[in-house]
Amino acid sequence: MSDLLTIRDLRVTFDTETGPVEAVRGVSFRLGRERLGIVGESGSGKTITGRSVLRLIRPPGRIEAAEMTFDGIDLTRISEREMRALRGPRIAMVMQDPKYSLNPVMKVGAQLTEGLRLRDRLGAAEARRKAIEALEAVQIRDPERVMEAYPHELSGGMGQRVMIAMMLIPNPDLLIADEPTSALDVTVQAEVLSILDGLVRDRGMGLIFISHDLRLVARFCDRVLVMYKGRIVEEVAAGELTRAKHPYTQGLLNCLPRIGGSRAPLPGLDRDADWARA
Amino acid sequence: MSVSDTSFRDSRLAFALRQGGGIVLSLAATLLGLLLVTFFIGRVVPIDPVLAVVGERATQAQYDAVREALGLDQPLWKQFGIYVWDALHGDFGQSIRTREPVVDEIRRYFPATLELATLATIFGVIVGVPAGVIAATRPGSLIDQIVRIVGLMGYSMPVFWLGLMGLLLFYGILGWVGGPGQLDAGYQMLMEFELTRHTGMILLDTALNGRWDMFANALSHIVLPAGILGYTSMAYISRMTRSFMMNELGQEYITTARVKGMPEWRVIWVHALKNVMVPLITVVALSYAYLLEGSVLTETIFAWPGLGSYITDALFAADMPAVLGGTVVVGVVFIGLNMLSDILYRLVDPRAK
Ligand SMILES: Nc1ncnc2c1ncn2[C@@H]1O[C@H](COP(=O)(O)OP(=O)(O)OP(=O)(O)O)[C@@H](O)[C@H]1O
Ligand SMILES: [Mg+2]
Secondary structure, rough: OOOEEEEEEEEEEEEEEOOOEEEEEEEEEOOOEEEEEEEEOOOOOOHHHHHOOOOOOOOEEEOOOOOOOOOOEEEEOOOOOHHHHHEOOEEEEEEHHHHHHHHHOOHHHHHHHHHHHHHHOEEEEHHHHHHHHHHHOOOOOOOHHHHOHHHOOOOOHHHHHHHHHHOOOOOOEEEEEOOOOOOHHHHHHHHHHHHHHHHHHHOOOOEHHHHHHHHHHHHOOEEEEEEEEEEEEEEEEHHHHHOOOOOHHHHHHHHHOOOOOOOOOOOOOOOOHHHHHH | OOOOOHHHHHHHHHHHHHHHHHHHHHHHHHHHHHHHHHHHHHHHOOOOOOHHHHHHOHHHHHHHHHHHHHOOOOOHHHHHHHHHHHHHHHOOOOOOOOOOEEEHHHHHHHHHHHHHHHHHHHHHHHHHHHHHHHHHHEEEEEEEEHHHHHHHHHHOOHHHHOOOOOOHHHHOOOOOOOOOOOOHHHHHHHHHHHOOOOOOHHHHHHHHHHOOOHHHHHHHHHHHHHHHHHHHHHHHHHHHHHHHHHHHHHOHHHHHHHHHHHHHHHHHHHHHHHHHHHHHHHHHHHHHHHHHOOOOOHOOOHOOOHHHHHHHHHOOOOOOOHHHHHHHHHHHHHHHHHHHHHHHHHHOOOOOO
């Protein structure tokens, strides 16, 4: 399978007042037209890794990489203008927290249709029709009303679905989904996952699925990258998660409550300074 | 689901009405407070209002008659009631100096101030907002430094100094603009006879009369005072815009817009600016109110027949009805602008509660 995305030795550094902070420290992976999961605890660098692919790290953050290739395009070389042309219709990212990631003073409808109107030059009615379709696809029952709503009038789960719909509208070849289903209830979550699944299988979309829910990722993805402190500590095929060798991964697995199991207090992962060096 | 099934448009309307009721109530309370203050100032100052009317050489009988006519023999609470009643009907008494109803004089003077302050605010917004936005998008750049320094000068240079220097340079030396006053002396005479004063604002009235020669002359006179007031307003507005914009550009929804591939102009001038507008409305209203009340110095230097000049002259002549009437008008303008900014705020911020 030809690679859709190749990342080699990605480093993201934030120059803060107290000195440089390395949020991502030498991440490498390849992605085909498949479902790749990224898991890791909070602050491990999942979001920053995803954003680097879009080159959307703000100063004082800096991106360095030995290689970042998307569909034969060298992302480290192309101009900002060329990069902007990729964002949206080629690479999209479902942002982590819809409460802060949707524009608070713009109606949902305007945010859904602006790409269609501006980039695809569709008329208002046509853009609106497409946006409503996209909302229906993510199981929103009253899309007309949601179109007229402002983000603060949406629940967390609705916001997430609006965000997913918005990013799927331009049919991206690569979708980076950052915790896309954390606020959805189980049935809606299953529904949304099957939509994403369908896009990967039928349209050959590449999917990076970021989550800290290891079990969900293991069930849904083909491969899983486990991140810790800005590094990938282990890569496992989804079916073989239980055979994960790295103690951090095992720790993550053990943290998960099992139905019927004792709700032991989170064991507080045993950390080894060596993992971060690896 | 927080978008409830009952039509939330209706509830929004009801909400707006409830808000409207609240606004009217607080408005009434503020207005009453304002009148209370001016009423007591009028009683406290060591100027005998009766003496001011009848003069030093009046007989006791004359004095008493006027005292009775002014209602000053009544108990205090009744006097206040009458004062409020009259004020609500636009009656602030007679000017001591001119024997004219104060309200008529204010009606003549206020439009000049309004015109000056409005022009200045428009200038402040048109220049200040883009300057602040551009500075915020390139922090530390040359253009940011320029905006900062130009703004700082607007903050720190006294208006009267700017006014005098401006007159000296642009009127005295270069002759680019008209001097003090609203018109050249010749036009000033003509104005009395040939101009129908529809609004009391010189630019509007000359335009409405089709007197474009007079309009051009008026424009050459207003441009300097409006520019100087507008400069101070611009300094404030650009500084606030810059800081609001910096804040908005750090928000997540900005990244979302970029993820969607939106061009940078749209990210800044639509996505971010729409959010900046929310706090900016208050800033612009404040700056406008400040110009409407505080342009006394500018009006004095430029011999501008506005409210600032009116109140100052009245003050020096111990013309209390005029001073207090003017003060009430200033207060009402301030309250009105506050209310207007409140309404606009609700219009642009869907989250406003
Ligand atoms: N602007 C910044 N300045 C300094 N450090 C930053 C900045 N943004 C992110 N970081 C650091 O980068 C690291 C990775 O952050 P990132 O958002 O990628 O974590 P994450 O894995 O997505 O966590 P979560 O599960 O909480 O979303 C964090 O430790 C954070 O402190
Ligand atoms: Mg994250």
